[in-house]
Amino acid sequence: MKVEQISIFIENKSGRLAEITRILGEAGINIRALSLADTSDFGILRLIVNEVEKAKAVLKDKGFTVSKTEVVAVEVPDQPGGLSTILQALDRDNTNVEYMYAFVERCGGNAVIIFRFDETDKAIATLTANNFNILAGERLYSM
Amino acid sequence: MANYFNEEFETLPRAALEALQLKRLQATVARVYANVPFYKQSFDAAGIKPEDIKSLADLQRLPFTTKQNMRDSYPYGLFAAPMEEIVRIHASSGTTGKPTVVGYTQKDIETWSELMARSFMAAGAHKGDIIHNAYGYGLFTGGLGAHYGAEKLGASVIPISGGNTKRQIMIMQDFGSTVLTCTPSYSLYLAEEAAAEGVDIKSSKLRVGIFGAEPWSEAMRGEIEANLGLDAIDIYGLSEIMGPGVAIECIEEKHGLHIWEDHFIPEIINPETGQPVAEGEKGELVITTITKQGIPLIRYRTRDITSISYAPCACGRTHGRIARMSGRSDDMLIIRGVNVFPSQIESILVRIEGVEPHYLLIVDRKDNLDTLEVQVEVDERIFSDEIKVLQTLSRQIEKEIKDMLGVTCTVKLVEPKTIQRSEGKAQRVRDNRKL
Numbered sequence: 001m002k003v004e005q006i007s008i009f010i011e012n013k014s015g016r017l018a019e020i021t022r023i024l025g026e027a028g029i030n031i032r033a034l035s036l037a038d039t040s041d042f043g044i045l046r047l048i049v050n051e052v053e054k055a056k057a058v059l060k061d062k063g064f065t066v067s068k069t070e071v072v073a074v075e076v077p078d079q080p081g082g083l084s085t086i087l088q089a090l091d092r093d094n095t096n097v098e099y100m101y102a103f104v105e106r107c108g109g110n111a112v113i114i115f116r117f118d119e120t121d122k123a124i125a126t127l128t129a130n131n132f133n134i135l136a137g138e139r140l141y142s143m
Numbered sequence: 144m145a146n147y148f149n150e151e152f153e154t155l156p157r158a159a160l161e162a163l164q165l166k167r168l169q170a171t172v173a174r175v176y177a178n179v180p181f182y183k184q185s186f187d188a189a190g191i192k193p194e195d196i197k198s199l200a201d202l203q204r205l206p207f208t209t210k211q212n213m214r215d216s217y218p219y220g221l222f223a224a225p226m227e228e229i230v231r232i233h234a235s236s237g238t239t240g241k242p243t244v245v246g247y248t249q250k251d252i253e254t255w256s257e258l259m260a261r262s263f264m265a266a267g268a269h270k271g272d273i274i275h276n277a278y279g280y281g282l283f284t285g286g287l288g289a290h291y292g293a294e295k296l297g298a299s300v301i302p303i304s305g306g307n308t309k310r311q312i313m314i315m316q317d318f319g320s321t322v323l324t325c326t327p328s329y330s331l332y333l334a335e336e337a338a339a340e341g342v343d344i345k346s347s348k349l350r351v352g353i354f355g356a357e358p359w360s361e362a363m364r365g366e367i368e369a370n371l372g373l374d375a376i377d378i379y380g381l382s383e384i385m386g387p388g389v390a391i392e393c394i395e396e397k398h399g400l401h402i403w404e405d406h407f408i409p410e411i412i413n414p415e416t417g418q419p420v421a422e423g424e425k426g427e428l429v430i431t432t433i434t435k436q437g438i439p440l441i442r443y444r445t446r447d448i449t450s451i452s453y454a455p456c457a458c459g460r461t462h463g464r465i466a467r468m469s470g471r472s473d474d475m476l477i478i479r480g481v482n483v484f485p486s487q488i489e490s491i492l493v494r495i496e497g498v499e500p501h502y503l504l505i506v507d508r509k510d511n512l513d514t515l516e517v518q519v520e521v522d523e524r525i526f527s528d529e530i531k532v533l534q535t536l537s538r539q540i541e542k543e544i545k546d547m548l549g550v551t552c553t554v555k556l557v558e559p560k561t562i563q564r565s566e567g568k569a570q571r572v573r574d575n576r577k578l
Contacts, residue, residue, distance in 0.1 A: 007528040009521045011558050037530050042521075042556050044530060063560045065521050069528045098529055116528070 001124050002070040003114070003137045004052045008045045009065040012038060020045060020059065027058045032141060033114055035101035048073075048103070048114065050141045070120055073103065073140050075110040075133040083113065089130040095123045105143045107135060146458065148261040148296065152405050153460050157453070160461060164408055165199050167433035172196050172205070175439050178223040181216055182441065202408060202431060203419065207442045210243060213383065218244040224436045234282045235382040235482060242282070245382050246437040252291065254434055258403050259292020259388035265401060265458065266376040267351045267394035268322045270297035275320035275349075277329060278356065279305040284386030285356050285480070289324045292388060298322070305329070308336045312344070319348050323373065326480045327354040327363055331511035334370040345372030351394070353378050355387055356480040357513075358468055362577070364397075377467055383443055384430050390465055395457040399464025402451075406434045409465060410442070411451050414472035425450045427472045428465060446473045474572060476506055478513045481550050485571040488517060491543045495536070496525050503562045507575040515552040517544065520559050 010016040017036075024031060024047075033048040049055045052068065059066045076082045090097065096118045103112035112135060117123040127134055147153045155163070173193040175182040185206045186192070195201060213221060222229065230249050234242035247255065268274065274293040278285030286304055293300035301318055303311055305325075311333060314320070323330060330352055337344040349371060355378035367375040379400050380387035389407060390400035402409050411426040412419055420426040428445045448470040453463045476483045485504055492500045501520040506513060517540065519525075527533055537554040544552050563570050 005528075007526075009526050009556070009558060011556075011561070016558075039530060039534065042533065044528060044533075046528065063558070065523055065526045065559050067523060067526050067528055 001072065001134050001136065002120060003048060003073045003135070003140055005069045005071045005114070005116075006047050006049065006052060006056050006059070007067050007069055008047070008059060010043050010045055012041055012043060017045065019062075020064070023058055023062050024049065024055055027054060029055045029058070032105070032143065033101065033103045033112075035099070035114070037099065046099075046101070048140060052141070069116065072115045072117065072120060072124060072127070073135040073137075074113050074115060074127060075107050075135060076113050078106065078109055078111045082111070086113070086127070086130075086132055089132070090123060090126055093122070093126040095119060095126055103140070103143075107143065112140070146264065147460075148264040149257065153261060153265075153462065155405065155461055157461055160404055161199060163405055164433060165196075167405075168199065168202060168408060168431065169193070169196050171431070171433050171435075171439050172441065175223050175441060179221055181212065181221055199408070202410070202442070205441050207417065207429065207444050208440050209444050210383070210446075213243045214241060217241050219246065221438050221440070222246050223439050224248050229437055231287075233284045233287075233382050233386065235284075243383060245284075248436040251385075251435055251437045254406060255288060255385050255388065256291040256295035258385070258406060259288055260295040261403065262378060262388045262391035263292055263296045263298070263322070263353070265391045265393045265460070266322075266353050266378070267374055268296065268298060268353070272296075272298040272321045272351075273319055273348075274298045274300045274322040274324060275303055275311070275315050275318075276300055277303050277305055277311060277323065277325035277333075278387070279480075283480075284380065284382040288380065288386035288388060289353075293324075308333060309340065312337045312340060312342055315344075315349070316342065316347055321348050321350050323349055323352040323371070325352075325354065326357050327359040327367060327375070328357060328479065328508065328511050328513060330354060330367050330371060330375075331363075334367075335511065345370070347372075349373045351376060353391075355379060357477045358470075360467070360577075379447075379465070379468065381445060381447075383440060384432060384445070385435070389430070393456060393458035393460060399452055399456075399466055401456070401458075401460050401462040402430075402465050404462045407432055409451055409463060411449065414444075414446075414448075420450075423450055423452055425466075425469065444472075446471050446475060448472055476504070476572065476574065478506060478515050478550050481548065483515075483548055483550055487548055488544060489571075491547055492519065492540065495540055495543060500525075501559070501562050503570065504572045505575065506572070508577070513576065515550055516555055517541075517552050518555045518557045518562060520562055521556045522559050 030050045035046045037044045098116040100115045176193045228248045229246040231247040234244045280286030352373045352375045364375045377392045379390040390402035408431040410429040414427040428447045432439045447468045449465045503518040505516040540554045
């Protein structure tokens with residue numbers, strides 16, 4: 001039910017994103033989704049890739065600080081209010097969203113949103129109980 | 144108007160000065176040998192007895208005293224006088240969180256006051272001056288040292304201490320301050336703040352500024368004199384030896400600081416070999432106190448790099464002159480007058496992160512104030528996927544450094560391997576201040 005995401009620490013200086021995408025590209029790794037959170041000094045790049053362990057290894061090898069985090073991919077009806085229904089369900093159960101971002105590809109007619117929760121298992125239970133479709137990692141990496 | 148506070152001693156011919164030094168040195172050596180177990184042990188280990196000191200050259204046979212020795216004796220181990228005779232205690236920051244402690248007898252306070260009064264006179268201040276003393280009052284020796292000296296001189300002293308710059312500017316104008324004592328960087332900050340308030344500090348009554356407690360340069364003197372409209376005088380001191388007033392420039396030459404040789408014997412040594420260097424050559428300043436009672440120190444390694452000249456001076460003082468401090472022989476940084484050792488910051492980082500971090504201290508001077516940036520490499524042990532966790536970490540480090548060392552800094556998280564390693568060992572400090 002959970003999806004593995006890699007997070008990379010980057011300083012706010014020119015060329016860092018280019019460097020990371022170059023390393024991944026040369027290793028034949030495909031980026032499936034990404035989000036960049038930043039402050040004035042540093043940023044955290046979060047990626048869903050088709051080969052998690054390999055991506056982590058090549059980036060570490062080039063000196064980047066990389067961590068693996070478990071996130072949840074949820075199908076969202078691609079229509080007005082689609083995302084809102086999910087967030088309302090989570091809110092009713094007091095489940096906190098640490099951050100979220102949209103997946104590049106669509107799944108059938110639906111959009112896919114990546115969520116990071118502080119209590120992942122509880123969030124999955126809430127989503128399942130509310131009949132939202134959670135996408136498995138394997139499915140996502142190969143989309 | 145007389146130029147000397149104590150003409151007899153300030154202008155003592157060299158032969159008489161050296162005879163006095165020897166007599167006082169012998170008495171000091173005998174006293175520390177009898178009263179301070181550390182000195183008895185270190186002299187015994189070196190195979191030297193107090194009676195072996197027959198000339199000033201024999202001083203070189205005595206072992207050095209270091210800041211580490213003082214730390215090992217924390218707090219009172221090196222005191223040579225019983226506690227009931229100690230009337231004042233000061234301390235300076237140490238590398239391990241424990242400060243270096245010094246004690247003064249009543250006579251020590253009188254000596255210090257006289258030497259500060261002499262220093263004021265040498266700088267061109269005198270009875271009748273209104274001395275605006277913006278050195279910090281407290282455990283730091285700056286505030287009280289200058290204060291007692293100003294009173295001894297017979298001047299009117301305003302014990303304004305540090306901080307609250309707007310109020311300082313108002314008081315300086317309203318009270319008619321004629322002499323300013325503070326760190327050189329604070330003087331420039333004062334001038335800037337005054338300008339921002341629409342106050343022309345150059346047209347104030349300030350005539351002389353006596354600046355110390357941090358390294359500065361001739362270029363900075365030019366800037367201070369231009370911005371504040373006063374004679375800027377360099378003063379030297381350290382709490383271990385006494386506090387401010389160990390050495391001072393004379394206003395006649397502003398070229399080298401007269402070190403009060405009837406109370407201190409200076410030596411300049413090669414910090415690597417411990418051997419003396421020739422007159423005029425750069426090396427580490429080593430000072431022996433020869434009149435102090437509370438905590439006399441034999442051959443104290445100041446770690447300050449300077450040179451000494453015994454050339455006659457236009458002011459008529461016969462005491463040798465040490466050059467403006469040009470650096471340190473250890474890694475101590477002086478940031479806004481506060482002594483900071485990289486190891487102190489390292490121990491804070493280790494405590495917070497639980498690991499030995501890679502870090503770099505970048506010291507700079509912006510708008511005339513020293514700045515400290517602490518760069519910390521983010522490795523997997525401290526990396527979090529969440530921004531707020533990393534920001535909390537930065538703020539915690541900033542707060543701990545402020546609480547422990549009294550220095551405001553900004554923490555910058557950087558990528559691994561950003562900080563240069565040389566021969567496997569990281570460069571810990573980059574001092575960008577143009578001094």
